[in-house]
Amino acid sequence: MSDKSNRKGPESKDKGGGRTEISLYPAMLNTLEQTLEQGGNFRLWQSSEGIREYIDARLVRLNREQSRLCFIPEVKGEEQKLKKRGDIFGHCKYRGLLFRAQLLRAQNSEIEVSFPEQLQIQDARIERRESYGLCSEFFAIVGYIDESGEMLHKELKILDRSEHGLCLIVDQRIYKLVCRSKCLTIISSTNSILESGANYHLRNHSTVKGNSMSLPLYRLGFELA
Structure with missing residues (x-):
């Protein structure tokens, strides 16, 4: 069976002969939703020339339709430390989850990122x-x-x-x-x-x-x- 990944496909699909194709996308969403239910405590940062500014933030919203995650910084105004665009990393303190995504918006005490490209x-x-x-x-x-x-x-x-x-x-x-x-x-x-x-x-x-x-x-x- 060829290794074809369909991010928005079903979680599993019977290919016959007992073979099953599994998509990362639903599993990723389930993990993020569980994290949200458990308080959504994350540490976010961007990396530039070895210098990183860490921001403690809470995952408050998961938008499936627009494929976006929304965080609120623990300290008001800290979102201004982030660049307007580029990669952003997040580490969930309780679940050990580490992701890489694209920063979409950081203003008005909100940080909005794309769904993670990597877990x-x-x-x-x-x-x-x-x-x-x-x-x-x-x-x-x-x-x-x-x-x-x-x-x-x-x-x-x-x-x-x-x-x-x-x-x-x-x-x-x-x-x-x-x-x-x-x-x-x-x-x-x-x-x-x-x-x-x-x-x-x-x-x-x-x-x-x-x-x-x-x-x-x-x-x-x-x-x-």
Whole structure:
């Protein structure tokens, strides 16, 4: 199946043969709506020549029709610190969500931005690599946006441990990989689900090519090291 992304398409679409195409767009909206319900506390900033002005603001409105988010700064008048146009970054204090969007308006104690172009986790895949032609090694490749707004990739080795099955090694700690209902969850060896307060939404992946296997996942429960 070709990897075609339709941002405003349905959340899932049966392609036949048990294959499902998942759009990022509805998952992103659901996450933002949950954030809004939980108080919508964000820290916003723009980056220019390494200098950043942080603004604490509250998400107060999500306009689906116009694809816009509206924030109100905690300190009145702080929206004047922002440039009139350009990229803007936002970090939700409670959910661990980090986004990148376009600033549309910053005046009259309101900050209006476009729907995010990127969420913290944008890409995840499992790669199988042949080692000396005798055995395979598996790696999890995850992409995310750091607080400076840079897109980074992290490669994590997956080990096959008989007592745990497929495991992910993060800073010498062993976590087990469990896939259920299109969700890859990484749990500790004590079977307790790792929670860092964040839901990481992924792009559509449901193909198998050579030694690279992409999984049809849109949520990753994962504690970043």
